[in-house]
Amino acid sequence: MKIAIISVSDKGKDLASKLKEKLDDDSTIIRTDLYHKNVRKNFPILFNEYDAIIAIMASGILIRSIASLIESKVTDPAILNIDDNGNFVISTLSGHLGGANKLTHKIAELINATPVITTSTDVNKRLGIDVLAKDLYLSIDDSKEILFFNKAILDEKKLNFKINPDGNFDYLFDYLNNVTLEMDVSFDYSKEVDADEIHVALDGHEIILKERKIVVGIGCRRGKEFEKIQEGLFKSIDELNIHKSRINMLASAEIKKDEAGILQLSKELDIPVNFVEIDKLKLFESRDVQKSDFVYSKFGIYGVCEPSALITAGFDSKLIYKKTSYDGVTISIALSKY
Template sequence: MKIAIISITEQGQLISDKLYSNLENNPLILHVQQYHKNVKETIKNIFNEYDCIIGIMASGIMIRSIAPYVNSKLSDPAILLVDDNGNFVISLLSGHFGGANNLTHKIADIIDATPVITTSTDVNNKIGIDSIAKHYYCSLENTGNIKFINRALVDDRKVELYLPSKFSFILTDSVRDSYNIHIDNTLEMIVSEIDGHKVILKPRRLVMGIGARKNIATSKVEHAVLEACKILEVPVDRIDLFATADVKAKEQGILDVMSKYDKILEIVEMSDIKNYENNDISKSDFVMKQFGVKGVCEPACLIVNGDNSELIFKKTAYNGVTIAVSVNNN
């Protein structure tokens, strides 16, 4: 996720600084950029470049600035508003599939503010079908039917939800309270339906890249994998493939974890990693000196995941192990 923070006043700049310092080291946030003043011009230049834009300003300024560029709740960035005293954080746009509602709670926690959510499903303690898709890395089909599903939830009607068994982990209390659950081992996709209106959630492929020191202990690899999954809020079973470089292909610690969780480890040639270009990849001076490449875990997971993939978990070190995760957006 890439986040832009726009402030206008000196007080707003202080809030921006606090958010920046808290967000820049979050594994789920690839890039945070601060902007100050020139709101309309800034919005014009960045609206489609960031996953979330946080405006520390009056709502009217932000609404007028984003109005020419708003297109769809399925593609617009999350837009959050913070007042100049940091009392409230408002989810303004793309609350569900853009993730604004969830981000609003997280930003409010950082600055000790009150989150303001206005989407009907959320205020009625229901979880919208598009929120499920966002949270668990799924694409949506039959998007015109989302409104029928979510409206039924708000009206306190139980909506049918058909899950592959590997997705039973999503059965939180709020999901159980919102849907009639059906587990079907033959399914490859998640299906929700009400009155003949069907929405399909197709799981996007997740690939976890692993780098490690020589002769790394199995326990350290497993700890790193589990910690990354905890932050992503998914079980290891949700990770479709693992990836590493050929120089790490025989690391027993990595192989042991693959065997324990019955996972496939894809091997990427160092020459492919060396030639791979992606602006989101971080550089390790140690890895560059040792192997002549910027890194292992990030390019490995992106290469294996193929075209139109992006990082959702940037390189994070866990006691000799580095982890990164990519999602394929096809």
């Protein structure tokens, strides 16, 4: 998640700086940038550039600043509102698909504040269909149906999930078994459903959830043991609450195509690995990729795990886990746009 923090007062600016320090240590936060004042000028830019905006200011200023920018719960960024004293963190916009509710809890814990959540499914301890999609990294084909299904969940109606019997949906079963919120579901199996889709139906309504591609990028020292590479991968996906069955692909640079540990990991997890050509890595540019002068001095490229993951995940993909080192192993995770 890429976050912008914008403040208007000196006290708010100090709080923003302290919060950035904490967020920079979080591997799931790709980048945190600070902005101060110039609210009218900055908000239109931030709205399209960041996954989340944390506004440290009075709610009236925030609401007036974003009112004309709001378009859709599918595309609008998560918006959080914090008072200057850091007493309350309010999930203001895009609580579910944008991730504002979860981010609100994270930020409140970091600054010892009270989180404020107002979405109906959350306050009634119910699992929204859009929350399930967000948590499992699934796209939704028709966002207009979200309201119908969430209302049905609040009314304690049973939803029918139709899936392909040849697909691996361990991640879905594990999630439904362990989530603390409630959702009543039944399952049907059909080969007419694509193996990467979940069809949810009730009373003539249907919504299709489709897996977005999750790619784990891997870099490592030559000859690194399989067990150490696997350990790094598991630690990374645990931080994101991603079940191993939800990983679609592994990725690394072609200089690692003979790396025994990576090849064994691919075989053990039954997940294909893509080794990206050096020329593609040399040409790849992204502000979100961390550049390593050491890697460049050896291979002529600035990184392995992050660019490999992003290239493999496809055009307009994004990092959801920045390069993190685990005893000679580097791991990053990219998510496709669709």
